[in-house]
Amino acid sequence: MIRRGRALPEGKPAAPPGTPVPPQAASPEEEPGQSLPGRASALIRQYPLVALTCLVLAVTGMLLQSGLEQPARLGASAYAAVVAVIRAAAMFRSLREGRWGIDVLALMAIASTVWVGEYLAALVVILMLSGGEALETFAQGRAARELESLLARAPRFAHREAAGSVLEETPVGEVVPGDVLVVRPSELVPVDGELLSDAASMDESSLTGESLPVERTRGELLLSGSVNGETAIRMRAAATARDSQYSRIIALVEEAASSRAPVVRLADRYAVPFTALAILMAGTAWALSGDPVRIAQVLVVATPCPLLIAAPVAFLAGTSQAAHRGIIIKNTGTLEQLAKARTAVFDKTGTLTSGRPVLDTVQVAQDQGPAAGAAMRAERILQLAASAEQYSSHVLAASVIEAAAQGNLELLPVTRATEHATQGVEAVCGGDTVVVGKAGLVRNASEGFLEAALHSGQLAIYVAVNGRYAGALIMKDPLRGDAGDTLARLHRLGVRHTMLLTGDAHGTAAHIAEEAGIRHVRADCLPEDKVNAVAAVKERPVIMVGDGVNDAPVLAAADVGIAMGAKGATAASESADVVIMLDDLSRVAVAVEIGKRTVAVALVSIWTGIGLSIGLMAVAMTGYIPAVTGALLQELVDLATILNGLRALRPVRRGKPTGRG
Template sequence: MRRQAAPPTATGGSPGSLDAEGPAKSPVEKAWAFVRRYPVVAVTCLVLLATLVLLQLGLELQVRVLASAYAAVIVVVRSAGMVRSLREGRWGIDLLALMAIGSTVAVGEYLAALVVILMLTGGESLENFAQGCAARELRSLLDRAPRFAHREGAGAVLEDTPIGEVAPGDVLVVRPSELVPVDGELLSDSASLDESSLTGESLPVERSRGQLLLSGSVNGEAAIRMRAAATAADSQYSRIIALVEEASNSRAPVVRLADRYAVPFTLLALAMAGTAWFLSGEPLRFAQVLVVATPCPLLIAAPVAFLAGTSQAAHKGIIIKNTRTLEQLAKAQTAVFDKTGTLTSGRPVLDEIRVAPGQGEALGNQRILQLAASAEQYSSHVLAASVIDAAKAANLSLLPVQQATESATHGVEAVCDGQGVVVGKAALVRSLSTGFREAAVHGGQLAVHVAVDGQYAGALVMKDPLRRNAVDTLARLRSLGVRNTMLLTGDAHATAAHIAEEAGIGRVQAECLPEDKVNTVAAIQERPVLMVGDGVNDAPVLAAADVGIAMGAKGATAASESADVVVMLDDVSKVAQAVAIGKRTVAVALVSIWTGIGLSLVLMAIAMTGFIPAVAGALLQELVDLATILNGLRALHGADWKPGTDLKPAPPPRPATSG
């Protein structure tokens, strides 16, 4: 049977794992967690409940004192934060709410004050709740970072040394499936490494003695020796972590949707309330108008719509970590894609079989593939599974193997159904066969050579193909207003240009390091910018983009933790669906806001005449809130799309260009 690689562990320079989730919480624990997370909402509910109980007992004076004192505390505490915001030039919707609370307390309408407080704090809690658990930006990267290295001591004895104590010149051993702990020089004859998380190249990378190894690469099936060339802090993996931190901290804040309507609504409400007071001569009239003018539609409408939008997205396998991301998705102008694992499947497949004259022609395509796949059962090379899958897809049964010997990282020799078979790299097959010919491959292709009974038979050409729904997804994005597209990858330019042409992407930037990707995205003029990628190498640029979208289905947790949106399914069409959900959610939120404002204006006009008491006004305002909530919940539906359906005509993409 084919050998399987052991899962990496946290020690010995390999990746760690995230903490396991704890046991399910009881209702009491959930309630206590809610109180700790939203203490003001909980206390407001408690005070409101106590007020209603005391009123039933006829203790009106105690009710007045309790409610008024609590409202006064809220006004004082919130005023400090409001003043800081005003000094920073941020005019929010708190001013009108605080004036409504203060005015109702001043005229003795304490129940109305409590209702306004509940709406103020409850709306913010809804918005905060919708953001989910997005506070662990860097945890995945830090957990995966190597903690120890196997350093050779006296007498070639291995010592597990903390990664921070590794110095340039130290000789290290990297075991199979472990992460390379620091940048260094390869001392072994050869090594097969998975650098996909660093460079985006899905095919295995072969290194020979003296070549540079990058920290964060995953070693193959054979242990290797290396000489450290840098400390952990100066190595590639640590630089990626630093880039993520820097990009996350430098991301500009986005103004809340409701705040944009705060100034005109506040000025209009104050003008109407002041006019009512002036014409009637009663300060109570001022409070009555402000109560129905309390910006509950602004406080509630957008959070409810955004909560509904994020819920709908989650049901479709799209995790949107914060509500502001929905606004950015709705306004997106540019979509930037990584190649490997994003636009492509990330797993090589058989592209073609090159048959050599003589032995290859005598055997034929199917026999060559069958023999190669049978021998590859005993290979630990990462391409072995792809060869076996190709044989199964062709309905070819695997032949019995009498004996097999693997040359680590080079290939395998086997006797299959009585025939001698050699499968692997050119060097191995050339040395064990006659008539060898080097197979010409294009960008993104890799040849697996095959010899049978000592004669060269041909090559299996592998490639990482474009996802079948990638073209439809890009067309859908263009129909949604995302007119500019770009391919940004660490892969070779020839491969990147070919994939971009197939997908219909306008611009290409290839052979990029993580720093290059961050700089390129920062320089894009058409914003907001969506960046779609996976792997550790994409983590910094996902954090730097206006919206980072991680294809997290294959466990690319570093990218997932750095992103604003995580696609939990291995389906790139979910990117277009996320944009569609963002557009619909914002549209629903705006309708809710304008509906709430319109109803509030009608109530304010009536309150100016004195026909709506403050408590009744607060209750009527609750009906306005209910209308905005019900409308906001419409974001739970719609924005559904499957690749290849309901596409609007889109302009043809521009030819792929570099830069």
């Protein structure tokens, strides 16, 4: 007969009761099931200036086709003038704040084309200006706000004991210190508090990054946001929800995200010198010729279309290429930061390691004399342990069973099983009485017990058979197989400084860092410690790679936060700038390589456009290029920069990183 406290859940455990599903934000152009007219309407609402400019161009074209040149010129010029006034107001606000950008050159181009009567050129400049901004917005993917999933996942209700031990569901905000709460299996702990039950097995990986379960005993502190094991527990609230650990993490994310410095657009850096050069050349042409038309002729070919369109096209191509590789890059500024990255900081559990314990070795108890009999074979110990663990609710049981399956060991029939909560399981497997679990349980149930010799990062599961100690299963959370190659590739890409930040003990962290080739280690870190450590790094920009709720604040604080989102670490994914959708650490290096290639392509596009425009301005100074011809030639320059920007769509070559190093 099999005797157990409760049935084990099959398959993936259900989400904790009362935990809402994080909303999935979809951009208007990507809403599922939307009809084509509906998508068009959404795009018009999202990019009104682009839509209105296209409409004005179409109306202007129809008027010209009908021979109504005067209404076409007046209407287009009036529209361009209104846009110029609106842009001028925004430009002056930026100038007062000390930000010089591409708007100055765009405004001059619009004003000069209207002045000389080249209203079609003015409309083209407006279309390039609004279209470039729309491309940048589209490339960002309309990412949801960083805190949305954190707030959605936060505990909402608590089960509070009322008079007569009756449970009442209470909003978590109404819990006060001293309230006695019941946390059901697989539920989130709603507030920080003291454990009243004898023992509890808690999953604190989302808070500390530790993948192994944490055993708590009566009187110990439970942190809000940790997940209860397979047995209901009682606890006494020690803090309100606002003052508990989970809320402090949310506050850290808010503070870190708001303090992050904005990234200046790539094109803006070249706008000021290009504008100054254009004004100088136009003024020189006017002074030498005495003809004021020359200034308009020069400024027409000096329109900032290469700057307006080159970088957004390249960045859109780069983010598209990244998406094809399972890498979601949320904004164009991130590509620039990736291209310049100098330091990479890694979390341990679930990032550098797999996040799931696996069998390392089987330590077999040695023959202790004639009375003890011969030592049992390692395969037999693993087979018996896995057979017994079928009836354990402990999170390590699945790892033991998986190890037996990988060794092609058949599980034995079980005739009786008793689980000792958080301690282990006792079962009769194929005629042998087997005890599997912690040292205390196996020591009391066997003779000849011997503590296992463990190295950093290891954990022992002890096994006794028929009343004698048989050996121990040594588990570890191993380094990912691609970690070393990823770090070497990052080094070749120019990311020369690496650091490991983890909530684990120093011994475990140092062991993993040594295997991965990371020199700098910070262990025993709380979320606040990680944020401070990243802020203190001098070699910037800094990439932070992590997962889990505990990494959300430091991902938001880093110059580039990269979340390993394959395991559903939604809070980390929403706080990060880059989300890797596959369980593949090597994609971190791929993201950096795509960033370098995209910025290189964008710079070539910008310089190509600037070079061609300077050449055209030099010829226009002589008066040989009329304004209409100059506008047409400028469109060829635009086409050249767009085609070059699309080169970022080409996949990067594995093993041949772009950039120096």
